[in-house]
Amino acid sequence: MxxxxxxxxxxxxxxxxxxxxxxxxxxxxxxxxxxxxxxxxxxxxxxxxxxxxxxxxxxxxxxxxxxxxxxxxxxxxxxxxxxxxxxxxxxxxxxxxxxxxxxxxxxxxxxxxxxxxxxxxxxxxxxxxxxxxxxxxxxxxxxxxxxxxxxxxxxxxxxxxxxxxxxxxxxxxxxxxRPAPRVLLLGAGAESPLLIPQLRALGWRVEACEQRPRWLPLAAGVDRLVEAPPERGLALLEPREEDAVLVMHHDFERDRAALAALAGHPCRWIGLLGPRRRRDDLLRLLGEASAALAPRLEAPVGLDLGGKGPAAIALSIAASLQRWRHAD
Incomplete structure (x- = not known):
């Protein structure tokens, strides 16, 4: 055809x-x-x-x-x-x-x-x-x-x-x-219950990797949930070139492990939650791996739409993903 x-x-x-x-x-x-x-x-x-x-x-x-x-x-x-x-x-x-x-x-x-x-x-x-x-x-x-x-x-x-x-x-x-574009959420936080339905309503397939009992309920509503550490979860979720990945553990060491694993994966877009100083500290610790991340990394993730708190963060991330998806 x-x-x-x-x-x-x-x-x-x-x-x-x-x-x-x-x-x-x-x-x-x-x-x-x-x-x-x-x-x-x-x-x-x-x-x-x-x-x-x-x-x-x-x-x-x-x-x-x-x-x-x-x-x-x-x-x-x-x-x-x-x-x-x-x-x-x-x-x-x-x-x-x-x-x-x-x-x-x-x-x-x-x-x-x-x-x-x-x-x-x-x-x-x-x-x-x-x-x-x-x-x-x-x-x-x-x-x-x-x-x-x-x-x-x-x-x-x-x-x-x-x-x-x-x-x-x-x-x-x-x-x-076309099938839904896919976004992988590595970690969960207070913005997750607001972000997940927004992304699904915009046509995204949302998958998540989270294993901490405190944060697991906040990842409810995704299309697929893998309970594993980030480096293991990435292997199970098999990222593809067209995927977007959000690193959002609210935990420095878990985000570092996730970024280290992503350096060798083919996804085209990576969003990192957190302020610039935190981003700089993470990239410095990653050493040479940071060069493989830099062309794909948006950090801090999200459009600057104004406002603070989980609702504003979720909206800014969804807007940034939507802009990236339709950039071509």
Whole structure:
């Protein structure tokens, strides 16, 4: 399948949270409807590859606008759940002047085309969601001439029921939904319970290494927790080149051990919590290893947004990671 560069969809808080919720709904045997944005023409809040999930109580995760366009999709999803329908194609066209004055108009001057998967097809996506979330594999999406939406992740595929496209023209371009970027938290502290949900909401997969009983509860809510010292935890978590790592033990010797281990690992970005004087002391003790860290190290970590305390620190770190992630 050829993927056009403009059809690469990032997570951006969408796909990981939607697919986590889908996995939960299917596990609880609760009917749901998965929706996928296949085409966008003109100005819109979202890009192709955006996912949404609907349940019996309405929208569960995801969005296509600031709230003005979702109601119609919710109504159609509710009908699919009630009638056990196979799916539906939906077009939301806000491009002409008349649309500006229509009820629930967004004023974005764009057209969005979505495919809603009925409850059965949505449930079949749970295996794909597991691979996407746990194995970090991308998801490929395509539409065939019969109007069937095909999704594959690794060696697992799902082909939806065939529904003829209700509009003329070429088929939507194939899409690649990238897996969530990963950040490793080496250590935990007072900012962790605030930082972890922020990062997950922004689309990050969050893994942590912490073994101290006092700090372990503060690392709750991560996607994966390894109870080990930092040098051992890094080996178990297998850092990759595209990963970000936060060193935040609030303990000088543990941070020194973590930085020494990171000197030989390929991750592209390392954030170190603490003041400049502390950073300088750590780097001095690391000796020659500090040269391998310097091009990747942000210390003190976080954008200077103002404020003090755990909430301000968590916000500054999340902002810095988000800036680095989208720098390219």
């Amino acid at each position: 050829d993927i056009h560069p403009s059809s690469l969809a990032g997570a951006d808080g969408g796909a990981p949270e939607v697919l986590r919720c889908l996995r939960q709904q299917v596990g609880a045997q609760a009917p749901c409807v998965l929706a996928l944005v296949c085409e966008v023409d003109g100005s819109a809040y979202v890009a192709p590859g955006t996912l949404l999930l609907f349940g019996q109580a309405g929208r569960l995760r995801g969005w296509v606008s600031g709230g003005c366009l979702e109601r119609h999709i919710e109504e159609r999803a509710a009908a699919l759940i009630a009638e056990e329908g196979v799916g539906e194609w939906i077009e939301l066209d806000q491009r002409d002047d008349a649309a500006l004055l229509a009820p629930s108009a967004s004023g974005c001057r764009g057209r969005i085309r979505l495919r809603l998967l009925g409850p059965r097809d949505s449930a079949r996506c749970a295996a794909l969601a597991e691979l996407f979330l746990s194995a970090g594999l991308p998801m490929r999406v395509s539409v065939d001439a019969q109007g069937s939406l095909s999704l594959d992740c690794g060696d697992t595929a799902m082909h939806s029921a065939r529904l003829a496209l209700p509009w003329p023209g070429p088929l939507p371009d194939p899409l690649l939904i």
